[in-house]
Amino acid sequence: MEANPALSDRGRRVGKVHLVGAGPGDPDLLTLRAARLLMSAALVVHDGLVDPAILAMARPGARLVSVAKSRSRHTMRQEAINALLVREALAGNDVVRLKGGDPFIFGRGGEEAEACRAAGVPVEVVPGVSSALGAAAAARIPLTHRDHASIVSFVAGQCKGLTDQDWSGLAGKGRTLVIFMGLATAGQITEKLIADGLAPDVPVAVIERATRADMRVLRAPLAGLADLIASERVQSPALIVIGAVTAQGDNTIRALAWDTALNTTLDTGALEAEL
Numbered sequence: 001m002e003a004n005p006a007l008s009d010r011g012r013r014v015g016k017v018h019l020v021g022a023g024p025g026d027p028d029l030l031t032l033r034a035a036r037l038l039m040s041a042a043l044v045v046h047d048g049l050v051d052p053a054i055l056a057m058a059r060p061g062a063r064l065v066s067v068a069k070s071r072s073r074h075t076m077r078q079e080a081i082n083a084l085l086v087r088e089a090l091a092g093n094d095v096v097r098l099k100g101g102d103p104f105i106f107g108r109g110g111e112e113a114e115a116c117r118a119a120g121v122p123v124e125v126v127p128g129v130s131s132a133l134g135a136a137a138a139a140r141i142p143l144t145h146r147d148h149a150s151i152v153s154f155v156a157g158q159c160k161g162l163t164d165q166d167w168s169g170l171a172g173k174g175r176t177l178v179i180f181m182g183l184a185t186a187g188q189i190t191e192k193l194i195a196d197g198l199a200p201d202v203p204v205a206v207i208e209r210a211t212r213a214d215m216r217v218l219r220a221p222l223a224g225l226a227d228l229i230a231s232e233r234v235q236s237p238a239l240i241v242i243g244a245v246t247a248q249g250d251n252t253i254r255a256l257a258w259d260t261a262l263n264t265t266l267d268t269g270a271l272e273a274e275l
């Protein structure tokens, strides 16, 4: 993977850590660079959002290490993940660190890159299609639209001290707000936004498992968001999109199949030959 590998103080080869965005789910949304690295890597350290169809593209015999996290149960703490990447690289191994969406959007990619740099480990960052962009495209919701929104904001809904965070002005006329990890706090989010002056009938879309075969797109007015999530038993991963743009597209469909023409099994052999 490395033309001129870095060397440690003792003259030993140091591996490189590739922080690779795996996109929102559909393997077709991987970048060519991500696919190429994945198909050649001996070691892939991945989080739980990476679709099994993407992991299946790893080369036969590659070591796949899951460091999946969930809201309530951390399989591996972030410090331990950082230490694992550094340890493997200092042992001379190149690492593909595969992360859902884009590594630098709510993905802790910045922390992993800092840990590597601090240990003298070279890092490459391969951007991915963030779920915000993939989900919006799959649901046919334009995040910007000349008639409806010229500003888009991304926020995390499960942050500590949610009520203390200043979201004022992020949603409202001419704006689209995309909320990651907001299912469990949807009630608080709704109260917070309405307290900030947002109308209770502002349209909202919830996009669950975007770009996967079982993707759902659900719509409600802001005041009905928490009830919608509860009654439809929306599961993670899901995004909440707030603003006039969510009323775009076909409002009659609640469950929307991702384009099956795109969602076919990737012919990795053919791709490998091209690359």
Ligand SMILES: C[S@@+](CC[C@H](N)C(=O)[O-])C[C@H]1O[C@@H](n2cnc3c(N)ncnc32)[C@H](O)[C@@H]1O
Pocket (backbone or CB within 6 Å): 024, 025, 049, 099, 100, 101, 102, 103, 104, 105, 106, 107, 129, 130, 131, 132, 135, 179, 180, 181, 182, 207, 208, 209, 210, 211, 212, 236, 237, 238, 239
């Ligand atoms: C830790 S964040 C990682 C975000 C990721 N780095 C990105 O750029 O999309 C995880 C959250 O991303 C959102 N997410 C990721 N994949 C998704 C998908 N396929 N459909 C809907 N939301 C998704 C959900 O809000 C999920 O809780």
